Every structure is written in structure tokens, then in C-alpha cells.
Amino acid sequence: MKSIIAISVFSLILSSLSAQENWDPKINSKLSEVLVSHKEFVSIPNLPADKQKMYENIDWVKNRYEKVGFQLKKLESSTLPVLFAQRILDPTFKTVLFYFHLDGQAVNPKMWNQKNPFHPMLKEQKEDGDWRAITWSSLKGEINDDWRIFGRAAADDKAPIIMFLSALELLQKQHQNPKFNIKIIFDLEEEYGSQGFLSTLKKYKEAYRSDYMIIMDGPAHNSNQPTLTFGCRGIATCSITTYGSKLPQHSGHYGNYVSNPVFSLSRLLTSMKSDDGKVLIKDYYKGININKAVSNILNSVPDSTIDINNSLLIHKAESVGENYQEALQYPTLNVRQIGTSWKGEGLKTIIPEYATANIDVRLVVETDGELQLEKIKKHIKNQGFLVLDRVPTDKERLENFKIVTFKGNSGVNAFRTPLNSPFGEKLRISLTSIFGKKPVSIRTMGGTVPIISAISELNIPAIIVPMVNMDNNQHNPNENIRIGNIRQGIKICLAILNTSL
Incomplete structure (x- = not known):
């Protein structure tokens, strides 16, 4: 009897893996279209000082997300509005609140290796290490994962918005629905402190009410493996x-x-x-207290002290922690x-x-x-x-x-969701199923996101799902997104959307 059960469970796992792997050709066939949409989106300047352009960003997102079944509206704030979207599939389902931001960091065009940071360019790296522009028509052929799109907000945070949208479009094309209700916050001023969004917390607390929260911002682990980050300082x-x-x-x-x-x-x-x-x-x-259980979690992150020190050109690290991950605690x-x-x-x-x-x-x-x-x-x-x-x-x-x-x-103050939380475990299982190996689990990332107070105010277990390449030049000149990360990001979003909560 036990052997029959074991075989049945194994068959279910194989079936699940097989079904998940079928997304790869669907993602590949859609990738050129996704990259063109990304180019169009990044071409809209997104500096909050230019309110007209920020409203153009709102209109672009509203138009695209309405087509995948969302209701969207602008919520009044103390500054620019918050764009809020929701898709309630079944009142009995769990609800996940997703967070993205529409704004980008300021630019100094003289520091960029292209004329206009808001005219995205497709580039490939040559043998001498330089990035050279290639024509967008190159997308009609075989798409190289190591090509990159350069432009302000190409990675932070327009790439995740496109990845999530593309996953929803793929589900829709297959006549499938997410396995939970979805609410989305599009913050228009994250890079400048999220003052507007934070001012809406009390007034729209009921609208934001959800069971879980996923923040789709920031870079993945430098191994470029799917990453779940459970807290930030x-x-x-x-x-x-x-x-x-x-x-x-x-x-x-x-x-x-x-x-x-x-x-x-x-x-x-x-x-x-x-x-x-x-x-x-x-x-x-x-x-x-870094006990053995916590130490095992921190040591499971695939960091190399030698590689980190070599990249920083330092002789040795400070002795606060035994390694990089422990130092962050x-x-x-x-x-x-x-x-x-x-x-x-x-x-x-x-x-x-x-x-x-x-x-x-x-x-x-x-x-x-x-x-x-x-x-x-x-x-x-x-x-x-x-x-x-x-x-x-x-x-x-x-x-x-x-x-x-x-x-x-x-x-x-900091926030941290337990790594063994039911929500985290379910996301980990879904990502393991679709990628064939466990995601990197980060207990605490080093940086600070301005919306920590929102997590506390809304009292929602939150996990950060970073998807862009670590070397994306975030906040700096020549910001970029690696094509392979867009491809992988869509797959990560599909895994999440197919998670039974």
C-alpha cells in the first residue's frame, strides 16, 4: 500500500513538473512581443516632477492590465495618486497584494552611453567588454539571453511590471486563472520616499486588505537564481x-x-x-541570536567570500558576522x-x-x-x-x-517574515516545482525599502521577490535589464500565479 502511495505521489510530482516545463516554449514564442512592450513602456519618462508623463505611465499600465481582467482606479494621496488594481476571482480565495513602483531615479544624460536614457537601446557585449547597440529587428531572430536593454527604469521597476503582465497574458491565452485573488499597488514615488502611498494607508486600509503581500522590486541573488527575500533592514x-x-x-x-x-x-x-x-x-x-537553525539558513545562500572580496577589492571583511549573510543580521x-x-x-x-x-x-x-x-x-x-x-x-x-x-x-524599523512561514513555504514549493531546484532564500537583505511602514500598518506577511540581474546599474547611469532575467522572471511569475494558497 505504501509503495502504491509513493508511486502515486511521485507520479503527481512528475506530472506537475512536466506541466510546468510546458511554459518554456510558450514564453519563448511570446518573448519578442514582451520585449517590444517593454521598450514602449520604458520610453515613457517616469520622473515624478513631470506629472503629465507620470499620468501617461498610469494610462499605459491601466490599458494593459484591464485587458487581463483587472479593475483599476487612481487613489487620492497627499501628492501623486496611487494606481490600484484588483481582480477578485472568488471571494473564498486568499488574496495577495502585489507592490510595484512606476517612478524612476533622476538622470544625468551626460553620464549615459546613449543620447537619451528614455530611448531604450538593445545592446550586446563585445569581446572588449563594451556594450554596443544592435538593432531592435534582431528580436525577429534567435534572442540571446545575455543581450540587455539599457534605459532608465528598464530594470527598476518596469521590468517586473512587464514580467507579471506577460505571465497573466499567458495564463489568459491558455484559458487559465490565477489560484488566488490579486490586488496591486503601483506606487508613483517609491524612489523619493513613497510619501503619497504612505499617506493613503489609513484611508484605503480596507481596499488594501489582503492575506499576503509580494514586493516585486530589487535584484535577485548574484547567482541569478530565483530568489525569495524574507525581510529587509x-x-x-x-x-x-x-x-x-x-x-x-x-x-x-x-x-x-x-x-x-x-x-x-x-x-x-x-x-x-x-x-x-x-x-x-x-x-x-x-x-x-544566530542559532544553528538560522546559521544553516544563512549558509545555504550560494555566496563566495572570495568572489565578494575580489569584486570589492578588499583584503578581508569586518568580523561582525561569520560571512556576508550573517553580517546582514x-x-x-x-x-x-x-x-x-x-x-x-x-x-x-x-x-x-x-x-x-x-x-x-x-x-x-x-x-x-x-x-x-x-x-x-x-x-x-x-x-x-x-x-x-x-x-x-x-x-x-x-x-x-x-x-x-x-x-x-x-x-x-526593519521587517522580517519567518522563512518557515506557510506562505513562504508554498512559494518555495512552486518555484522548486517549475525550476527543478529550490530558490535562494534570503533571510534579510541589506537595503531598506521605504514601504516597510506600510507592511507594519497593513499587518500583512510580506516577501520580496526580486527578479532583475544584480548588475543592472540600479539608480545609476546605464541602467539595464538582462533579457534572460525577463524570460526567467515571467516563469517566476507563472509559478507564483499557479500557487495554491
Whole structure:
């Protein structure tokens, strides 16, 4: 009896794999059409400062998604509207809320290797490493996965919007439906803080209500394998300013007499971090426990320390974690900029009036932004400084040798969905079925997405499904999307849409 059951289960798995593999020829036959649509979409500039063009982006998406059964409407916000789409197949089904963004980063055309960043170009890499333009008519022949489309937002985030749309079109052509209800948020200002979308959370909370959330943004693991990311770090910021004399002084007249604030600042910063990179502030890592189960998850990610260090050209990594993935599980203390009172061009022989270090703190789920800043402030006090939230008065300068102005912003906290959550496990099974191997599971990615507060406000288990190539030059000149990632992304979307929740 057991053997019969085993054979039946094995047959079902083989049947499932066979059915999933049949998507490959369908994707291939549609790929040229998909790339032409992508070109058309990327050709519409998407900088929020140009509202007319942003509304053209809305119209393009609305027209295409209506054809695959969605109802779309613009939701009022404090700035640009949010484009909201939904397709309710069955009220008894689970509902998944998808998140995309329509806007792109600012451009400096002079820095691009093409005349106009919003005129997408199809390119292939030559033997010398340079990317050369090829004609769009090349798509009529065999399409090379390593060709790329260059243009602003080609990857971030218009490629995922096209991938998801194309998967829906393929389902529709096969007279198939997704296995859950779908709601979609198209954010028009993600690159600029998502102020508009975040302002809609309370008013449209019922409209957004869903069982799960999938964020389709960001690059896949650098192995380019299908990736599921279960969390991202938050961010808090602060500035620390130390003082010398009230006005900048001539280094010849007052050198060896007036204290230079740069040195007091550097000694203070040095007290916060060891030579091997570990933060020395009391309780900075409190609550973080990398047990064996978590360590196994982190070690399952196919990273190579040698490759990472070689690509960064660093001799060795800091010792906060045993490897790259483990390092991401701890809060950071990063000095992102240092400045003095001299802001002009060239050099002057002066002793600065003040020195300022601007710091960012990447947060993990176990740490709270406000509490981390308080730990930093307490550490500064313990170094003998008078800590103020303003510029010191003349009286305070005369009475105190060590003064710091500390200004903080607790920012946004991290989020993390358990890797063994039912939702994550079902997505993992679907992707394993269609690709024949488990996806890369990232416990926490290093960066911060501005919509973390939305995840918390809506109280939805969220998973990030990044699909574009890691080397897409996101936010930089010559942004690009690899054709093979579009092909694979459509397949990832099909796997998700066929997931029984």
C-alpha cells in the first residue's frame, strides 16, 4: 500500500513538473512581443516632477492590465495618486497584494552611453567588454539571453511590471486563472520616499486588505537564481558635531593652542568601533541570536567570500558576522559623511569651528531605531561629553571642554517574515516545482525599502521577490535589464500565479 502511495505521489510530482516545463516554449514564442512592450513602456519618462508623463505611465499600465481582467482606479494621496488594481476571482480565495513602483531615479544624460536614457537601446557585449547597440529587428531572430536593454527604469521597476503582465497574458491565452485573488499597488514615488502611498494607508486600509503581500522590486541573488527575500533592514540616522573655538582660526596663530574639533570627533568615533569592525557601544547587538537553525539558513545562500572580496577589492571583511549573510543580521554603524565649517573650494590653513559626522544605522528586526540612537547618545555621554540637541551657548563653551550636538531621526524599523512561514513555504514549493531546484532564500537583505511602514500598518506577511540581474546599474547611469532575467522572471511569475494558497 505504501509503495502504491509513493508511486502515486511521485507520479503527481512528475506530472506537475512536466506541466510546468510546458511554459518554456510558450514564453519563448511570446518573448519578442514582451520585449517590444517593454521598450514602449520604458520610453515613457517616469520622473515624478513631470506629472503629465507620470499620468501617461498610469494610462499605459491601466490599458494593459484591464485587458487581463483587472479593475483599476487612481487613489487620492497627499501628492501623486496611487494606481490600484484588483481582480477578485472568488471571494473564498486568499488574496495577495502585489507592490510595484512606476517612478524612476533622476538622470544625468551626460553620464549615459546613449543620447537619451528614455530611448531604450538593445545592446550586446563585445569581446572588449563594451556594450554596443544592435538593432531592435534582431528580436525577429534567435534572442540571446545575455543581450540587455539599457534605459532608465528598464530594470527598476518596469521590468517586473512587464514580467507579471506577460505571465497573466499567458495564463489568459491558455484559458487559465490565477489560484488566488490579486490586488496591486503601483506606487508613483517609491524612489523619493513613497510619501503619497504612505499617506493613503489609513484611508484605503480596507481596499488594501489582503492575506499576503509580494514586493516585486530589487535584484535577485548574484547567482541569478530565483530568489525569495524574507525581510529587509530598516534605517535610522543621526549627526554628531564637535566644537573648537566659536569661529574658525588661523592655524599659524592658534595652532597648538585652540583644540581642533576633527581630532575630538575622530577619537569619539574610534571609541565606537573596534579595528575589526564590531560596534563597541553597550548592548548595541542585544537580542540578536544566530542559532544553528538560522546559521544553516544563512549558509545555504550560494555566496563566495572570495568572489565578494575580489569584486570589492578588499583584503578581508569586518568580523561582525561569520560571512556576508550573517553580517546582514546585525545593525550597522556607518559614517556616511564627515564635514567641517569650511565649505568653500580649495584648502585653507584654518582650525575649523566644528566637525560633523553624519551616521546611518541599518536596523534589524531585533533593534528599534529610537533605542539604537539612545545607545549611541549614552555612549557619547560616557566619554565625558556634554550632549546637546542644539548649538552650544557661549556660556556652555566656556564651561565645558567636550561638547557634542546630537541630532537623530529614528527612521523606519526593519521587517522580517519567518522563512518557515506557510506562505513562504508554498512559494518555495512552486518555484522548486517549475525550476527543478529550490530558490535562494534570503533571510534579510541589506537595503531598506521605504514601504516597510506600510507592511507594519497593513499587518500583512510580506516577501520580496526580486527578479532583475544584480548588475543592472540600479539608480545609476546605464541602467539595464538582462533579457534572460525577463524570460526567467515571467516563469517566476507563472509559478507564483499557479500557487495554491
